[in-house]
Amino acid sequence: MRRYWAKHPKKELEALLGEFHEAGWRIENPKRKYYRVKCPCGEHKKSVHISPSDPNYVKNTLSWLYRQPCYQEGRR
Ligand SMILES: [Zn+2]
Incomplete structure (x- = not known):
């Protein structure tokens, strides 16, 4: 995996961005509080938070990704 976006300060969220990347999503560098990811x-x-307060944020965002209809097609 080759990262082109500004590295996320939190390890688990950087890994989350990596999952989007692997699925073929485009990651835009954060403006203020969020990264933007596009399928x-x-x-x-x-939007992917810089500092989410929800402890299940990574898990929930991943399941959201897996539910997207274009997820399998974009997978590479
Ligand atoms: Zn899509």
């Missing part, structure tokens, strides 16, 4: 089909996007 390969162009119809889905999400």
Whole structure:
């Protein structure tokens, strides 16, 4: 995996961004509090927090990713 985005200060969230990357999503560097991630089909996007307060944030965001209809197609 080749990272082109600004590294996330939290290890588990950096890994989360890596999952989006592996699935073919485009990661935009953070402006203020969020990274923006955009899916390969162009119809889905999400904000990824710099410092989420929810302890299940990584888990929940990953399951959201897996539920996207374009997830399998974008996988590489
Ligand atoms: Zn999509």
